[in-house]
């Protein structure tokens with residue numbers, strides 16, 4: 001493996017910081033060409049000092065602050081909103097790591113795909129809302145998309161080297177999130193802190209709330225459908241609280257391939273960055289004797305209606321996934337800011353989804369218009 005030249009979009013987030021930890025272990029294998037963040041300029045400044053990228057970008061409000069600090073350094077300071085789509089196409093970049101959250105990742109993702117780059121993506125929102133467009137453009141421009149999300153990485157690994165005609169279905173595992181054993185009668189009284197206490201994964205706040213509603217699992221179903229070109233009835237969700245099996249693939253002969261590892265996002269990040277090579281990670285193996293047993297349950301769609309809603313949305317397709325994603329982004333933000341209760345999340349998102357007139361095989365413009373419509377609709381419902 002020669003030196004891979006990498007840009008990280010969202011370097012100040014949970015995935016972005018872990019990606020930099022992985023890269024720092026292999027200074028002879030990676031060169032950080034670019035870093036982008038949004039608000040967290042202090043952390044971005046420390047990252048610029050450590051990795052000396054060719055460019056760094058932040059939100060328009062933070063560009064001047066960074067220029068003042070790095071005006072005389074070799075790192076060029078850019079505006080993430082205006083410049084990110086062209087920055088990911090630079091000839092000196094081999095791999096674009098998409099570690100930023102939300103649908104804001106869609107445009108740079110599409111741009112990187114059209115430039116034929118290798119894209120290592122943790123971001124699922126772009127694939128949820130415009131998966132068909134991204135996958136067909138990736139085929140057209142010979143871009144490779146490698147998932148970082150642990151479940152999608154597991155499926156990617158379980159499918160490697162096998163003919164698709166032999167695949168029966170994928171088994172997408174779910175830890176069950178922080179509320180697996182909390183009765184739904186208590187959902188109305190849950191504090192933000194309780195909802196953010198994920199038993200297995202340390203992640204950003206938005207995705208942790210989505211793990212509590214199981215909306216995150218619903219997004220992953222839609223993401224897997226797009227990434228691996230699956231029918232909805234080829235995806236089965238298996239609740240597996242130990243989160244050691246990260247997903248599985250069942251083949252026509254009844255054999256099941258599974259990918260197992262400790263719960264540490266640095267593993268799927270490293271695999272996406274070094275693919276197809278596997279390198280020493282410095283992280284421990286699975287200790288089966290300590291774990292003792294692995295358990296499995298069916299998901300409770302009555303207790304977690306957001307999952308059922310996302311499956312319905314995945315089946316309908318068109319502009320509906322964009323509406324689901326945008327409404328959820330607005331509503332989860334309102335929950336995190338103490339404006340609504342936990343149980344309001346589903347109530348409001350479901351209402352927005354129900355009100356939407358679905359456009360089939362939408363263009364990018366229609367997808368973005370549906371996103372905007374859903375944000376306004378959800379915002380209007382929050383105070384009612």
Ligand SMILES: NC(=O)c1ccc[n+]([C@@H]2O[C@H](COP(=O)([O-])OP(=O)(O)OC[C@H]3O[C@@H](n4cnc5c(N)ncnc54)[C@H](OP(=O)(O)O)[C@@H]3O)[C@@H](O)[C@H]2O)c1
Nearest residue numbers: 010012013014015037038039040100101122123124203204
């Ligand atoms: N965390 C996990 O373990 C995990 C696992 C699987 C998948 N994912 C997915 O990976 C993505 C990132 O998750 P995360 O947990 O790392 O999120 P996070 O900790 O909230 O970090 C998000 C990153 O995106 C940047 N950002 C936010 N809004 C932006 C905008 N409008 N334009 C450009 N950059 C923006 C943030 O910058 P500032 O902080 O500087 O504002 C930050 O660097 C999400 O799509 C999530 O679903 C995460």
